[in-house]
Amino acid sequence: MTEQYWIGGFFIDVSRNQITQNKQSQTLAPKALAVLTCLAEHQGKVVSQEALLAKVWPNTVVSPNTLQRSIAQLRKALGDDGKVQTYIKTHAKQGYSLECDVRWHDKLNETESVNMESDGDVDANEVSTNNVSAINVAAMDGPQDDNSEATSNAANLNAISTHDEHKEQANDLATKPAVLTSKLPKSSVGLVSIAVVIVILGVIGYGYLAFDSPSAHTPSVLTFDRLRSLTATDDKEFDASYSPDGQYIVFHRYLGKQCINRVWAKDVTTQEEILLTKEWGAYSSHSFSKDGKQLVFLATEACREPVTQKSCYDLVSLDFEKSLKSPQKTNLMLQCQNSTVRDPTWLNNNHIALLQKKSQRWKLISYSISDNSSTVLYDLKPGNLLGFSYSSKEDLIAVTGVHGDGQHYLDMLKPDGHLVSSHVLDRPQEIPPFRPIYPSFDPLNKQLLFSTGRQLFTLSYQGKIAKISQPFADRMAVPKFHPEGKSILFIKGPYDSDVVLLSLNQLADKNASAQKQSSQSPSEYVYPSFQRSTQGEDYAIFQPDGDLIAFLSERTGDEQLWISGSDGQGTQKITDFPVDTYIRGMDWAADGNSLLVNANNVLTQVFLDSSQQTIPVKYPVIRLFQWDSIHNTALLIVSVKGVLKFVEYDLAKAEMKELADNKRVIWALRSEDGRLIYKDHLNQLWQPGPAEDQRIEALNQEATKAKTFVINDNVIYAINTDNQLWSYDLNTDTFNILGDVGEDVDDLTDINKTQLLMSIRVSAKKEVVELVVSE
Incomplete structure (x- = not known):
């Protein structure tokens, strides 16, 4: 494929993934430029969608939406208008064509070629982290437990790289010898040049020393x-390493x-699968x-006498060598009945690091x-930990957390708890300010890697991302090198719900029919879908005194807010949130003309004409339960320095009132008459009493257990674990x-x-995939 060419006044440099005009360069996705190049090779002719998909994504199954996103990126870079279509023209049900003259680099003379390279050139360091091909990997996220997101918080400030400062100093010095020598006698040029070279080498040497240190x-x-x-x-596979x-x-x-599983191994060479655990x-x-x-991992079971938590955690080990010969039973190492633990990690010193939570705060412990x-290895007071990763090769622990200033940090520790470095996470605009980051170590490059769903990022030891x-065609998660x-290794697979x-x-009719036909249970009935796609549709809610239904859908690749008539007609998307957006709660206004949405931990009022208004909240919003648009208040879970608070927030006054006596609240609503x-x-349901909150005893039996509930006309409704409404x-x-x-x-x-x-739930398939790194 030709590496460089002109389209009108734009210089295309495929080797750098750049489009340049008037010395202003833009970096684009390699696949988008591959689409442009294919159109350029057939300039003036219509290229079908099928031909473009086959050319740019060979031997890969991708949707037409992927191609459409690439076309949209190209049009934006070329300053094109989707309506006027000056450069790329859409031919309905046929394909696309490039309507501008193309000049290929190999057909130009050497002088013109040199000029083009100068116009298109920028510092390679500016684009070095963007030269990766988009790969089709499938979606992974299903509904997540609120507790697992509990510490997704905080704003950030930009951190300045010490190594970058040294690099800039070296670049400055490298451009100065010509200026200096032009003002000196020829006899002085040699001495000045030698001096400058010595300074440059000294700076570069210092830079390499800084590069080798974890903080730079x-x-x-x-x-x-x-x-x-x-x-x-056809099964679900998770937690691959x-x-x-x-x-x-x-x-x-x-x-x-x-939710029960067994642990398996697979021989990379022979592809033989081996069952390791004897019991589910x-x-x-x-x-x-x-x-x-x-191997070490946690075995979770229901606590016999739940006092502070409903699940107890056993730290267990498994003899891997014996398990490869025949399935083995696990060996109990440690029991945790009054605290939550997660992420057990074996350290080189034969200790096991775990995150332990008590009273809404996580700390890193060594067992x-x-x-x-x-x-205790690490504890943030004030603040809270999000996650950690360990490098056996470097014997380093990377911890992400929210510090007392409300910002997200990357802290590097030694296994004895010694703090090596601490830096604010320097986020690009693609990552929302409050999104939690869970990185894994790259064993070769002294850096970390993490995924936000459809995007991959590197993270330096000093917090630079x-x-x-x-963006990939679909979602992926939990990278392990x-x-x-x-x-x-990644986990991929869509969560498909309707x-x-x-x-x-x-x-009532279905249940009556089931009673008459003893051979058929109501649980066996297939319900017709009101909204259906191959991705997730969820959280549908009725418009107050109206005929619309609002719901969340991932049918366009990202979680967005949609509305539809109650007859299923007139379905339309009314938001265009960025890639990898996650929505945790929405509610209608009383007049039915807008909705309040918690997207990326920020409240946004979305109107039916798709216009939006950000509602400022002092803290990151973890969950929106309910919006009272008349009094302009909302029931929220917010993160205050990494600690969760259940509050009623006055959106006009930016004031909040803590509720529920510091209990860990999973779901909350107010009834029509104002009862909380x-x-x-x-799994206990509560309401305020005259002196203290009181349990609703009738709803604390096994038969009433449910994840969430709704309230209508002062009546609570829910579906329990026995599939009863x-x-x-x-x-x-x-x-x-x-x-x-x-x-x-x-x-x-x-x-x-x-x-x-x-x-x-239609399907919840998950599988392990492997992304091979280029040499």
């Missing part, structure tokens, strides 16, 4: 060759729709001992196997089972006098 490394470039599936089955010798990948395979369990992500002989004791790819850095609109009479009802992490009248204290629903129903999202809205 800048991101290295990663490029990829191909993506391949490793566990392409390589063994220390790289011979095996180890992953967890789940049982159907349940709720096992967490695992970690290898340094010698590769042992000594030999002494059966633990010590650089994008290494344009090969020990030698030659490939990366919206169901069902009348209460239809629900909330659910805590132990129930109601509780707050005025009469009356509890009723209204009927059974299908086993594929995830949740009840809204109800009115005659109809209900539910989310149903």
Whole structure:
């Protein structure tokens, strides 16, 4: 493929992924430029979508939306207008054509070629982190537990790289000798040049020393060759990692729709799969001992007498060598009944590092196997930890967290807790200010890597973030490097859910029919989808006193807000949030003319004409439960220096009132008459009393357990774990089972006098894929 060419007044340099005009350069996705080059090669002719997809994404299944996004990027870079279409023209149901003259680099004379390179040239360091091909990987996210997002918080400021400062000094000096020598006698030129060279070498040498230190490394470039599936089955696989010798990948395979799994290994060479655990369990992500002989992970089970939490955590080990010969039972190492722990990681000193949470705050602890004791490695007061990663090769721990100033930091530690460096995360505009970051170590380049869903980024040890790819076609998550850095494991696979609109009479009829036909259970009924795509649709809610239904959908590749008529017609997208946006809560205004949406931890009022207005909130918003547009208040979970608070926030006065006596609140709503009802992490429902909050005893039985609930006319409705729809009248204290629903129903999202809205799970396939790093 030709590396350089002109389109009108634009110089295209494919080798640098750049489009330049009047010495102003833009860096584009390699795939977008490949589309442009293909159109240029057929200048003036219509190229079909199929031909473009086959040319640019060979042997890869991608949707036409991927091509359309590339066309949109090109038009924006060329200053084109999608309506006028000066450069790239759309031919309905046919394809695209390039309508501007093309001049190829190899057809120009040498002088013109030199001029073009000068016009298109920028510092290679500015584009070095963007030269990666977009790779088609599939979506991964399904509904997440609110607690897992609890510490997604805080704003940031830009941090300045010490190594970059040295680099800039060296560049400045490198341009000065010509200026100096032009003003000196010829006899002095040699001495000045030698002196300058010595200074340059000294600065460069100092730069290399700084580069080698953990606090001053800048991101290295990663490029990829191909993506391949490793566990392409009908099951769900999570938590994949390589063994220390790289011979095996180890992953967890789940049982159907349940949360229990077994641990498996797969020989990278022979592709043989080996069952490692003898028993099913709720096992967490695992970690290898340094010698590769042992695995450690958590086994979670319901606490027999839940006092502070409903789940207890056992730290267990597994003999990996024996398990490769036959499945083994796990060995109990440590029990945690009154604190939450996660991310057990085996350190080189044979201790195990874990994050432990008590009273809403996480700290990093080190568990000594030999002494059966633990010590605190790192604790932020004030502040909170988000996550950590460990490099066995460098014997370093990278911790991300929210400090007392409310900003996100990267802290580098030694395994004894010694703080090596601490830097504010320097985020590019692609990453929202409050998004939590969970990086993994790159074993070759002294840097970290993380994914936000469809984008990959490197993270230097001093907190500097650089994008290494344009948005992927689909989502990926949880990157784990090969020990030698030659490939990366990801989890991919879409969470496909639909919206169901069902009348209460239809629900009653289905249950009556099931009672007459004993061979058929209501749980076996297939509900017709009100909104359906191959991606996730969720959280549908009725417009107050109107015929519209608002819902979330990922059908365009990103989570966006959509509206539809109650007949399913007139469906349209009313938001255009950026790539990898995550929405955690929305609610209608009382007049039905707008909605309040919590997107990327920021409240945004979205009107039906797609116009938007940001609502300032002093703290990152973790969850929006309800919006009272008449009094302009909202029930929120906010993060204050990394600690979660359940509050009622006055949006006009920017004031908040803490609620629920510092309980860990999972869901909350106010009834029509103003009563606050909330659910805590132990599945207990509460309402305020005359002196203190009181449990609703009728709703604290096993049969009433539910993730969320809705309130209509002072009646609470929810679907419990036995797939039953129930109601509780707050005025009469009356509890009723209204009927059974299908086993594929995830949740009840809204109800009115005659109809209900539910989310149903279509599929939740997950698999392990491997992204091969270019040499």
